[in-house]
Amino acid sequence: MPDDQSAIMVAAPQDTVETATIIMRGIIKRFPGVVANDGANLEVRKGEIHALLGENGAGKTTLMNVLYGIYHPDEGEIWVDGQRAAIHSPQDAIRLGIGMIHQQFRLVQTHSVTENVILGLKESFFFPERAARKRILELTEKYGMKVDPDARIWQLSAGEQQRVEILKALYRGAKILILDEPTSMLTPGETKDLLNTLRRMTAEGHTVVFITHKLEEVIEASDRVTVLRQGKVIATLETAATGESKLAQLMVGREVLFHLDKKQVDTGPVVLEIDKLSALNDKGMTAVVDLSLEVHAGEILGIAGVAGNGQRELVEAITGLRDATGGRIAVNGQDITHVPPRARIERGVCCVPGERWTALIPGMSIADNLILKNYLQPPIGRGLFLDRAAIAAYADGLIKDYAIMTPDRRTPIKMLSGGNIQRALLAREIACQPALLIAAHPTSGLDVGATETIWQLLLAERERGTAVLLISEDLEETLSLSDRVAVIFEGQIMGLFPAKDANLEQISLMMAGALRLPVRSTLRQAQGSAYLAGEPA
Amino acid sequence: MKIPRLRFERRLSSPQWLQVAALVVSLLLAMLTIAVIFYALGVNPLIAFQRIFRGGFGSVYGLKETVTKSIPLMLAGVGLTLAFKGRMYNIGAEGQLFMGAIVASGLALEFSEWPAYILLPVMFLGGFLGGALWAAIPAILKARFRVDEVLTSLMLVYVASDAVKYLVYGPWRGTDTRGFPITDEFSAAAQLPRLIDSRIHYPTLILALLLAVLIYLLVARTKLGYEIRVTGENPDAARYAGMNYQKIALLVMLISGGLAGLAGVGEVAGIHFRMRPPEGISPGYGFTAIIVAWLARLNPLAAILTAFLLGGLLVGGDAIQIALNLPAATVHVFNGVILLFVIAGELFTRYRIRLEF
Numbered sequence: 001m002p003d004d005q006s007a008i009m010v011a012a013p014q015d016t017v018e019t020a021t022i023i024m025r026g027i028i029k030r031f032p033g034v035v036a037n038d039g040a041n042l043e044v045r046k047g048e049i050h051a052l053l054g055e056n057g058a059g060k061t062t063l064m065n066v067l068y069g070i071y072h073p074d075e076g077e078i079w080v081d082g083q084r085a086a087i088h089s090p091q092d093a094i095r096l097g098i099g100m101i102h103q104q105f106r107l108v109q110t111h112s113v114t115e116n117v118i119l120g121l122k123e124s125f126f127f128p129e130r131a132a133r134k135r136i137l138e139l140t141e142k143y144g145m146k147v148d149p150d151a152r153i154w155q156l157s158a159g160e161q162q163r164v165e166i167l168k169a170l171y172r173g174a175k176i177l178i179l180d181e182p183t184s185m186l187t188p189g190e191t192k193d194l195l196n197t198l199r200r201m202t203a204e205g206h207t208v209v210f211i212t213h214k215l216e217e218v219i220e221a222s223d224r225v226t227v228l229r230q231g232k233v234i235a236t237l238e239t240a241a242t243g244e245s246k247l248a249q250l251m252v253g254r255e256v257l258f259h260l261d262k263k264q265v266d267t268g269p270v271v272l273e274i275d276k277l278s279a280l281n282d283k284g285m286t287a288v289v290d291l292s293l294e295v296h297a298g299e300i301l302g303i304a305g306v307a308g309n310g311q312r313e314l315v316e317a318i319t320g321l322r323d324a325t326g327g328r329i330a331v332n333g334q335d336i337t338h339v340p341p342r343a344r345i346e347r348g349v350c351c352v353p354g355e356r357w358t359a360l361i362p363g364m365s366i367a368d369n370l371i372l373k374n375y376l377q378p379p380i381g382r383g384l385f386l387d388r389a390a391i392a393a394y395a396d397g398l399i400k401d402y403a404i405m406t407p408d409r410r411t412p413i414k415m416l417s418g419g420n421i422q423r424a425l426l427a428r429e430i431a432c433q434p435a436l437l438i439a440a441h442p443t444s445g446l447d448v449g450a451t452e453t454i455w456q457l458l459l460a461e462r463e464r465g466t467a468v469l470l471i472s473e474d475l476e477e478t479l480s481l482s483d484r485v486a487v488i489f490e491g492q493i494m495g496l497f498p499a500k501d502a503n504l505e506q507i508s509l510m511m512a513g514a515l516r517l518p519v520r521s522t523l524r525q526a527q528g529s530a531y532l533a534g535e536p537a
Numbered sequence: 538m539k540i541p542r543l544r545f546e547r548r549l550s551s552p553q554w555l556q557v558a559a560l561v562v563s564l565l566l567a568m569l570t571i572a573v574i575f576y577a578l579g580v581n582p583l584i585a586f587q588r589i590f591r592g593g594f595g596s597v598y599g600l601k602e603t604v605t606k607s608i609p610l611m612l613a614g615v616g617l618t619l620a621f622k623g624r625m626y627n628i629g630a631e632g633q634l635f636m637g638a639i640v641a642s643g644l645a646l647e648f649s650e651w652p653a654y655i656l657l658p659v660m661f662l663g664g665f666l667g668g669a670l671w672a673a674i675p676a677i678l679k680a681r682f683r684v685d686e687v688l689t690s691l692m693l694v695y696v697a698s699d700a701v702k703y704l705v706y707g708p709w710r711g712t713d714t715r716g717f718p719i720t721d722e723f724s725a726a727a728q729l730p731r732l733i734d735s736r737i738h739y740p741t742l743i744l745a746l747l748l749a750v751l752i753y754l755l756v757a758r759t760k761l762g763y764e765i766r767v768t769g770e771n772p773d774a775a776r777y778a779g780m781n782y783q784k785i786a787l788l789v790m791l792i793s794g795g796l797a798g799l800a801g802v803g804e805v806a807g808i809h810f811r812m813r814p815p816e817g818i819s820p821g822y823g824f825t826a827i828i829v830a831w832l833a834r835l836n837p838l839a840a841i842l843t844a845f846l847l848g849g850l851l852v853g854g855d856a857i858q859i860a861l862n863l864p865a866a867t868v869h870v871f872n873g874v875i876l877l878f879v880i881a882g883e884l885f886t887r888y889r890i891r892l893e894f
Contacts, residue, residue: 089542321776342779351777358773364766372767372778381760388758 020079021046021176021207022067027076029062034418036062037073038231044176049198049208051218051239053251054228055307055473060211061103063228064178068100069093080176099169100178105161109154113147113164117171132171139170143200144193159190166197177201179210183217184308195221213251213306215244215512227251245508252475260455260480263463267483268297271467272318272436277327279310279317279491287313288491290327295436300458300468302482302499304475306511310491311471312354315440318469319351320344331436345373348435352425352442354471359425362414366406367395369413370428402427403453419450426457437461440471455481475507489513545888556834556886563882567875574870580861592856593849599856601735605808607848608738609634609800609822611745614829614840615752616796622756622835623789624769629675629690630797631823632697633668635815637798638805639701640667642812645727645805646709646720653726660727661744661802668798669791671697676790680783686790694823698815705812720812729807738807741799745841748796752837765789797823820851821869828876847872 022044029037037059044050052060065071067078069087078085080096087093093100107116118132136149145163153161162182169177177198183191198208198221212218218225219239226236227250234250272295281287287310295301305311316322318329320341329337331347350373353359360369371380371391379390395409404424406416413421422442429437439458443451458481462468472478478485479502486496487510494510495517509515572582593603613630620627627633641660648656675689702718711721729738756762768775768785775782804818805811812818825847832846833839854868884890 319777320779340779341776345779353777357771359777361767361770361774363770368763368766371763372774375760375763384759384761386758386760386763 019045021081022209023077023079024063024067025077025079027063027066027078028074029059029066029071030074035231037066037076040076040228040231040233042226042233043236044207044209045224046207047202047205048223049202049210049221051222051225052209052211052228053213053215053218053225053247055213055251058228058251059231060228061180062231064100064180064209064211067093068098068178094172094174097173097175098178099172099174099176101162101165101169101180101182103180103184105165107153107161107164110152112150112152113156113167114149116153116164117149117168121172135171136167139167142204143170143197145197146193157190159186159193162186162190162194163197175205176207176209179208181211181213183212183214191217213308215247215251215306218247219244244512244514245505248508248511249504252473260459262459265298265463265465267299268465270294271297271332272469273328273330273333274318275328275330277314277317277329278325279313279322280325281310281313286491288317291488291491291493292327293486293493293496295467295469297435297467298462298465299483300462300470300481302470302472302478302485303488304472304478304485304507304511305488307473309488311440311488313491314488315351315353315438315471318344318436318438319349319353345432348433349438350429350432350434350436351438352422352429352440353438354440354444356421356425360413360421363412365410366399366404366413366416366424367391367409369424370395370398370409370431373428373432398424398427398431402457417450419453422450422454423457426454430457430461434461434466436467436469438469438471441473442470443472443474443477451477475504487511492516543890543892545890559882559885560832560834560879563878564875566882567878570874570878571871574874578863578867580863585857585861585863588857588860589850589853591853592860593851593853599849599852601732601737602852603845603849604742605736605738605848606822606851607844608741608745608803608807609819610826610829610848611749611841611844612741612800612803613797613823613826614833614844615745615749615837616793617826617830618833618835618837618840619752619756619765620789620793621830622769623765623785624772625676625679625786625789625793626687627672627675627690627790627793628687628827629672629692629694629697629823630793630800630826631819631821632690632694633671633794633797634801634804634819634823635694635697635701636667636671636794637664637801638812638818639697639704639801640664640798641802642704642709642720642723642805645723649724649727651726656724656726657729657740657806660806661799664798664802665795666798668801669795671798672790672794673787676787680786701812701815701818705814709812711811718814719817723806723810727806728810729803731807736808738803741803741807744799744803745844748799749837749841752792756837761785761788797826800826821872825851825872828872828879831876831879 020043022042024040024042027037027040028035040059040063042063052064054060062071066073067087069089069092072088078087080098085096087096108119111119114129114133114136117136118128133149140147145166147160147163147167153164156164166177182194186194202208222239224236225239225242225247227234227247229251272293274291274293277288277291278286279288291314293301303311313322317324320339324337328335331349334347336344336347371394375381375386379387380394392409398404399406399409402423404427405420413424416424426442442458443454458468458470470478470481479499482499484496485499485502487494487507489511490513494513494515506515568586575582575585591599593599613634617627617630640663644660644663645656671693672690674693675686678684678689679686705718705720709720711719713721729740731738756765764775764780764785767778768780768782772782800822801818809818829840829843829847832843850871851868854871857863858865858867
């Protein structure tokens with residue numbers, strides 16, 4: 001990618017100092033077990049809207065938290081308006097004219113908009129209510145943000161609350177505004193309003209950096225875009241000179257890291273059958289729409305897609321943590337659509353959820369974590385009691401078989417490295433000999449070595465004859481592991497095809513919602529016909 | 538000029554020595570604070586501490602009283618370790634204690650003819666149920682409607698306390714009490730035996746020790762205990778593993794309420810032999826039990842020890858009230874200060890705190 005290489009080189013202070021308002025060079029930020037930013041370079045020009053694009057865990061938010069002084073980088077330099085900046089706290093950042101709007105709003109629910117905006121300011125001893133109110137009205141007028149300064153926060157929609165956060169930053173004199181996934185909570189209409197406001201702000205000389213993983217927003221709103229992957233900046237591009245599929249490729253990466261030894265496995269009968277499933281997300285908005293899928297014994301079905309397109313809701317509907325609002329789910333021919341989670345576990349539905357800590361108990365020992373799914377059955381559970389000798393034997397066995405690196409089984413699981421935690425989690429789920437194994441983002445945040453062992457474990461399950469539903473944002477992972485791949489967009493399957501026939505460009509378009517193939521949910525149909533018959537929508 | 542700031546960093550692990558050290562330092566700081574209070578009241582803190590210690594632990598009489606007072610603290614405290622483990626913040630053990638006392642008194646007055654070997658077990662059983670049902674109200678509100686159990690359980694203390702008042706001033710006021718708001722004395726069959734020359738109603742003590750061991754085994758060794766631990770540490774994981782959160786929430790509240798109810802039975806059947814107004818039955822045992830459970834770090838066996846210590850503090854507090862002419866509320870101030878410091882001290886086990894310049 002020669003054009004990308006040149007793009008990385010832009011952050012050289014001497015020749016960009018006139019146009020660049022922010023330069024971040026060689027930023028390295030390590031967390032226990034992970035390198036969140038690995039030598040990231042970023043250059044933001046004055047008066048532009050700059051998109052920061054990347055998958056979950058690519059290091060976008062970390063990089064911005066470094067800029068806003070929430071994290072202190074282990075290495076690297078920051079320049080603001082040509083000056084070397086030492087930003088130790090958000091107060092320092094605010095002093096430099098940087099404001100950040102977090103994904104989770106930090107507002108006092110029972111206070112008014114005005115009170116929230118001036119909260120914490122030390123302008124005068126008395127509460128400067130009237131002056132503040134006037135200034136807020138000026139700002140809302142100027143940037144086209146509709147907010148009632150006297151409304152209480154709890155009365156406001158997510159979009160309005162976000163405007164209050166923006167007002168807070170502007171009120172403090174922010175010239176550079178960082179927004180973390182600003183549209184994730186917004187309705188389409190509110191998104192449009194927000195983008196308008198941002199454009200008006202840049203017209204007034206403000207600079208905007210927004211974090212996103214939505215390609216269409218990058219194209220629609222940004223002047224330039226920086227793509228991050230695994231903590232590294234992959235490219236900085238003029239938005240006008242690029243397109244959604246190109247960005248998708250940069251975002252998910254294209255090279256295959258390992259050559260996987262995938263054995264030929266004869267697929268068996270249908271294990272998981274999903275028929276016209278619908279489900280809502282936590283905010284009560286539609287997340288999964290009339291989705292149909294079949295997963296057979298001995299196959300891995302991969303679901304590719306950008307995060308937040310209904311993957312989590314789909315998984316939770318299958319495991320019973322979320323009610324299906326329509327449709328039917330069956331495992332081995334038995335309807336499980338409305339049975340409780342425990343009954344699904346007993347029917348062989350095992351799951352490695354995307355948010356690891358929802359399936360583990362951080363403060364409890366590895367042994368106690370390993371028995372979470374089978375503590376009721378002998379030999380672990382006997383009558384009312386737990387058999388401690390059986391637990392020890394069982395845990396030690398899994399620790400050995402799955403090469404979980406730990407001092408011993410009594411160590412709290414939160415003490416392990418990310419790879420070992422994930423291995424323990426997968427070991428537990430596999431040890432139950434599932435009929436259906438759901439693995440959501442099984443390798444996110446893991447290093448190369450840990451990733452490979454997780455992949456081997458999933459392939460071994462496939463050979464054992466388990467139906468595996470793989471959900472991943474990592475296209476490379478999905479394509480190399482899966483037998484068939486489905487692309488999900490806004491809770492719908494945009495296309496379903498054998499992994500060996502995958503066409504990266506078409507997948508990118510499907511991930512962006514720009515292409516939809518005629519749906520063939522069954523294996524026979526998909527194998528029987530060429531899938532490339534679809535036309536761009 | 539840069540102002541130095543505190544920076545909090547989450548610890549990945551908190552070693553055992555640190556937890557012990559935090560507890561010891563917290564208690565020392567609490568003592569220091571209490572010393573300041575004594576000083577402000579015009580009492581030499583060293584003398585006061587010495588009197589408290591001597592009062593609670595320094596004589597045979599003091600020790601007997603300390604054991605006596607540790608009985609209700611132990612029962613209610615052990616119950617609370619279980620509730621807190623399951624992340625149900627039952628603050629209303631005091632009210633559950635009153636309900637246990639009410640039910641036991643009702644049974645004692647109504648069935649005074651029954652022989653002791655039937656009446657006393659029935660009173661304990663009834664007291665357990667009374668406390669358990671009183672605790673079930675916040676539990677159901679929490680499990681069904683997500684109402685904060687801290688508020689509901691606390692508010693129900695006052696309801697229970699007023700119920701006690703109503704009964705002793707009204708329908709249950711005794712016939713030979715010369716107008717005092719107390720019930721008639723229970724029949725001999727409803728009175729618990731005591732150790733000679735003391736108020737130690739040993740059946741209740743044995744029951745408390747037994748229950749501490751049982752609750753310990755329940756948490757450490759049983760399937761249900763495992764579910765309680767998982768639910769308490771990570772409700773998401775419990776749901777994911779198919780555990781029934783509502784069932785567990787209800788159960789830990791029922792048990793903790795029931796144990797507080799037993800404490801109430803012990804007080805009316807072992808100490809007073811009758812029902813009295815609420816402040817006569819309990820000088821805040823249910824609230825002090827919160828400190829018992831917390832100081833024990835939610836370990837039911839350790840709660841035996843902490844109940845004894847806080848029982849001694851209550852006795853010692855009574856002693857200095859008389860000897861040094863201090864207000865009756867002094868002991869409550871102690872308890873509050875100790876709880877505050879112990880909870881604040883936990884911060885240091887979870888975070889690494891640095892001063893940054």
